[in-house]
Amino acid sequence: MNHFEYRNGVLHAEGVPLPRIAAEVGTPVYVYSTATLTRHYRVFADAFAATGLDATVCYAVKANSNQAVIATLAQLGAGADVVSEGELRRALAAGVPRGKIVFSGVGKSAAEMAFAIEAGIAQINVESVAELDQLSRVASGMGAEVPIALRVNPDVDAKTHAKISTGKKENKFGIDIDDAPAIFARARDLPGLAPISIAVHIGSQLTDLAPYRAAFGRVADLARALQADGFDIRHLDLGGGLGIPYDAEDPPPPDAYARMVAETVGDLGLPVMLEPGRMIVGNAGVLLARTLYIKQGREKRFAVLDAAMNDLIRPALYDGHHRIQRVREPEADAEPLAYDVVGPVCESGDTFATGRRIAPLAADDLVVFGSAGAYGAVMASTYNSRLLVPEVLVNGDRYAVVRGRQTYDEMIGQDRLADWLRADAPEPSVTDNQETPRRAAGADG
Template identity: 65%
Template sequence: MNPFTYKDGVLHAEGVSLQAIAAEVGTPFYCYSTAALVANYRAYAGAFAGQDAGVCYALKANSNLAVVRTLAQQGAGADVVSEGEMRRALAAGVSADRIVFSGVGKTREEMRAALEAGIYQLNVESVPELEALSEVASSLGVEAPIAIRVNPDVDAKTHAKIATGKKENKFGIDWDHAREVYARAAALPGIKPLGIAVHIGSQLTDLAPFRAAFERVVELLHALRADGIDIQRLDLGGGIGIRYRDETPPDLNEYAGMVRSITGNLGCHVTLEPGRALVGNAGILVSKVVYLKHGLARRFLIVDAAMNDLIRPSLYDAYHAIKPVAEPAPDVEPVTVDVVGPVCESGDTFALQRPLPPLAADDLVAFCSAGAYGAVMASTYNTRPLAPEVLVNGDAFAVIRPRPTIEDLLGMDRVPEWLGK
């Protein structure tokens, strides 16, 4: 569904005018749609209805408490990669037995916190991590329920910075050594190997890499069971893409059908960990035009959002559609512009030579499909306060993370006494 549509000549989020939100909270700001979050979750979970499967939302995509709680109230568990994300999930109402802890660099302190919370599963990604977890679990007198993340050496055919399943990637246990690592896990005190985990990347728009990876997982499952290791769980990760420009994401029912065909007769509980697929198109970033600058051969549309607010274009060369908040006339001739921010970096560029309706200072624009990896990756570079986040529900909206003041940012620093006052 698309919750961001024009009504009476103004772009709305559900029933709320973006102009009205801008007048109250200022720009730039993130805006999320409750209706889209709910619809996305229900579509994902509904596709797997009838399977022994659970959906654990990947908090790294968007960890705002209100967003996580919205999904938790629909039945979502959580996939987390830090103690902070785990605590966010718990604070948002996700029960500990619906939380999976992933990531290559868990500290002993994080392991202890996860075990004390009683989470569903830790996904182990290296032998040193496995041995550290054994020590922590043994010191607590508990068994750690684990899956080992295996690297199936499958090319996800996505951007190099979000591909995670090939041999040269840092994630997971190399395929050729997986069985011996499971044997090591089974022999260690405090470790209960129950599952196999795999995640080959993000923003996948083809089912073929998923199928290749999942079939390799099943091959490993049979080998492990033959070794006497009782595999009961399969964690198949996330990675389903969304439409930013002209992509054609996989049909969820086809994806779920493929999972059923590969895993349905194994007697395993399956965990899915979507992130972007649930929140990506449920959010936008609204910004204001500061200047239209004319160069010798190019026009620059300078907006008040910047790479510190939305880093995806700079980091991944990512495309985000840009819409004027005031609906343009149907016959208006577009103008080709570079859309840039005010940060002192040449990389602070959202779009190059993008055809847009004529825009002027103080006009509002919306960067579409910004609900995933937007606010959660933001920084205060150039001492720019973080953009506030707003959640819309029908005709109502609430600020779910306020914009800090510059004084708030200055107050985070401490000047040592020897520098004086």
């Protein structure tokens, strides 16, 4: 469920008509619903509470890292799952308690490790022996002991898109689960480390519980074996990945997911951490855009929008599907037409949909991309020197701009001219024993 509905023929975000946001903020613009964020978090958390499991919900910040989104969830009781120092800093700045922050990711630098240790977060998830050794060096050098989980790779096919699958042997994530006992023993012997947890995450946008059941069953078996060998396993980190309905998908509801977790690991009596991202924010956001032109080709009809792949890359990157609808409610007898919905970026890949049937569009019509709250603005870029898209958070009948639209001065101001390119730069001096850059490069340049 989300809170984007037609009222009197106009699509609203909660109590705010989207044309008002378009007029006052401009397009393209991301719009998020506080009511939807709140509902999705509570439905997920309540599902686990109903099972009797001791569960901590750590929102996966990578899905949408806007401070207002993180703060909204933190005030509801959420922790955070982060994958970089930047995300960790965002979580702390948004008010997430440091004792509810988990640092995941396959390539943490020594500097990032040191920052996380200094911050005193709940846990660092380790994904390789090399990382384990590095973390030990950093922690012991700081005189600290760090709670860690070893992220295991259970070799389970999540049956999702290849680019968001993380739990098979050929994926870069985690430690082969069969090697885990030996690596846990190594971690116990290394200075500065306290191996207290097992972590797993098999992918994103899962719509079937069977892969979870298989993966969590393997994790439960590993936990029992480690406990029998005297390891102090204090909780399990079960990751995230529950899907949402972008199109015709029928993902399991949170209560079914929670029951499955209880059935697979509940008998261990261990607290669990869950790291939902897309499930919380995906349907809490839309991308609002404007039609620039309707272009009639010889064989196709194109709707050219002011939004582009740099604003929403999922269709180009993952073949991701997003519902596209007019902001003005179509007339009941309006016959949909087939459009290729495209943006202005100079790439053939800047295509949101091909042959999509939509109620007739005209230039200047407002449209929205549904289910755009996750992996939307957070993956935006300035490709083609287009400005970063702004973000708006709605709460009832009011809204706030929670990230302003970038200006051209801000974007171009990120660049710096080399000294020798400045108009007032002196001519380089060349002596007899110095070659010119061209000669030094050789005759072929």
